[in-house]
Amino acid sequence: MYDKDLFLEKVKENNIYLGIELGSTRIKAIAIDNRAKIISNGIYEWKSKFENGYWTYDFDLLTKGLQSSFKNLKENIFKEYGYKISNFKAIGISAMMHGLLAFDKNMNLLTPFRTWRNTNTDKASLFLSELYEYNIPHRWSFAHFYEAILNKENFVKDVDYICTLSSYIHYLLTGKKVVGIGDASGIFPVDDSLNYNKDFLKKTNDLDEIKNLGIKLQDILPKVMVAGECAGKLTEKGAKLLDIDGDLKASINFCPPEGDAGTGMIATNTIRENTGNISIGTSIFSMIVLDHQLEKYYKEIDLVTTPDGKPVAMVHCNNGTADFDGWLNIFKEFALDLKIDFSEKGGIYSYLFNKALEAVDDECGFTIFNYLSGEPINKVLDGLPMIIRDKSNTPSLSKFILANLYSIMASIRIGQDILTEKENIQIKQMYAHGGVFKTKKVMQKIVASALNTNVSIYKSASEGGCWGMACLAMYMDKKDDYKSLDDFLEKFLFANQSKYTELADDKIIKSFDKFLNDYKKYLPIQRFADDNRI
Template structure:
């Protein structure tokens, strides 16, 4: 018996096949090999054609089946994860009405800000747990005002994973997790928010049937089975946005457990068991994958835009003589903790929510031409990224989160020993590194959805822990001194 996971990203679509009994990855692949096109007709816009997701899913899917050599009839469940906050619109015949407005599109910011003031800041935060911001509801409001002829044709609105499930099954559905990431869910009344619908003028009929995150949501149709070489009736038994799913992939389900990523941007995602929010909306709160009406499980999401992109910028523009990130890490390791008094503020990738949407840019502070070297700059960059995580995690702690263990995939900046050790030591948390990804997590979750696994521990028993990093307690004072200096520079800029 096999389980299939689809991960619909903005760069590529990844497919992973897992052998259910052992939990081992049999084959995986992604498409395209170059990043998918993002359409940007105006500054701040970002759109993708959902048809491209489907085309690339089929290519990666075919590759995985060919690599594995299995009988597709032995695939017993499918799980889906996706880039969060995207907006897909279809008519009554399930035809796309326009390209998807994706997560990094910022055109709807004014709509969200106006909604926050009109509905009321306190009410938005206490019922929705977020400002409407630039999320899916605000994107739909933009369409209503700027493309009324399209708005009139809408039969259903969806998130990216819902669209893929529709292509697989011919049926539309949406989860509470998906509704919450779109800022459509009222957590106090446990229903689609009447306040949001009434304010934006969104008909309730636009929403598909609510389906459970885990459970048989739909089955593969005759036409999709023919396209993909799957068995008709194969269950689609799990779907969730990428950050809740990344946490799931690391077996993060319970209050106080933390997952983190550090790619182009960085995320710290923690689970909370009570309705709570940050009064300044510096972190976002969504329904976690195991949130139900009976059991409160919320994902508190801290996002740092200026993460790996800073390291990449330094490699391409500053450390051009070094051939790899490994070489950069080796040179940075020659610099001591605190980078000889050098501090880098890493926020050079646009407005940062953790700074209340202020743009402070990236800056290098405290440089001394007589003592500082290239290695000091490279270390200060990694320390600055870690310190931005710690700055945000303090907000999460103030919401009642006890951060003791951080789980992460062994990828991107977590490959750097400096990054890992600095994060562990300044946060006083143990870091556990695992060999997993979002598509593998979605496949394992599909096994939960059809009841093959009895519980989450059984579903994720095959997770391979690669390393454990513990705080350097004897050097805590050095890390703290460097962090205090960094925060002083940041506070001056703010």
């Protein structure tokens, strides 16, 4: 627990920063001091739903979740320190990237929020990628919007503004229609001008479908900003929206809102050239900061940026741990029904994760596709969870758990191979974050072996992007003291941070490669099921 007297000192100095992140399964608010030490946090659980052909969230939960996470933070601070917090030095908002929020001129939502999990934008993605000769993934905001135009959806004629979730929440609190460059790069391509690509904008605006709407694309997108800039102040209306108790003061500075990929790069200290990180949650993605542009474009590789605008090669897969979480809940339910106590084994999750390593010396016998949603990187647009079992292999719990963990890594490895084999990008070290790493060593060792590289985890990684967003708010305040964002991370945030590293294991490499070969062999079955589902 943070020291109470030190907390009161930070309050008096106004040296507390707030980060809020709207993730796929929870909304989290975190307060840190001016040394990036965590004071307290607040959490609100939520989840997406599949409705009318789209992955979405109840729109009223955006406000409720925002307010509830902040209220939970306030309550925790009062419980721990006996103080009702009402002010912060700076605030930052982060959220899951991509997807589509479309509004009319009065900022009324025109169609339910379409999240990054939606892959029903194939026509737009293919056409725009060929038009620009630049990969436009299915989940990007403009791909969603252009697909709606091609489908002649009624709402498109009234669109005055499209944005991501982080930029919308930022607008609610500040009144500013802006977005951080990392999140912007998942709306529409950006370039080294630190803005939307002008050549691509011109090609877009010359399309008949855009002309017929009477718009210029750049006029309906949020303004691009970079880390360190001030992106507005908390309005009186925004303060009342965030803090339903009415204690929060207005006029607090905001940094540019960012996507969860950008805040993950901050939390893992990977914004320098030739550094990389991997994030595993509902989705899974790896990020490699480039020191040069790729030789060609690949449909499997996104080109996005760091929060300060450096080019990044991103391998994004829609399906991370969500399907496996369902299986874990079944095992947990079974254990609870039998009143089995796993406390001596570190809890049931720790038991199951460690159980997986017992099967490394054997063949898994299972090939698992964890596709709760589509996986465009493997040419699967909708997806269907699927388990294939080798009938000649004796099944076991350890083999089943290991196959599930391998399944999480299979698609990301397929994309990563493009960078290593076709672009000769050598990945010597990766930094990881995500809840799946809470069981020490197991998933870290599997990731290292699947990617054949060293994988390190910083102590701060467990707090993830929310902590990273609070640190970006702090960087805006301290920018003049450092040469760059890299400098701020190296000399300040991570100067004394501990980390632990796992190396690739030869036995797991061999075991995973066998799983991956079977995975690739059976992909046509997954594609057939995807194309022919009843």
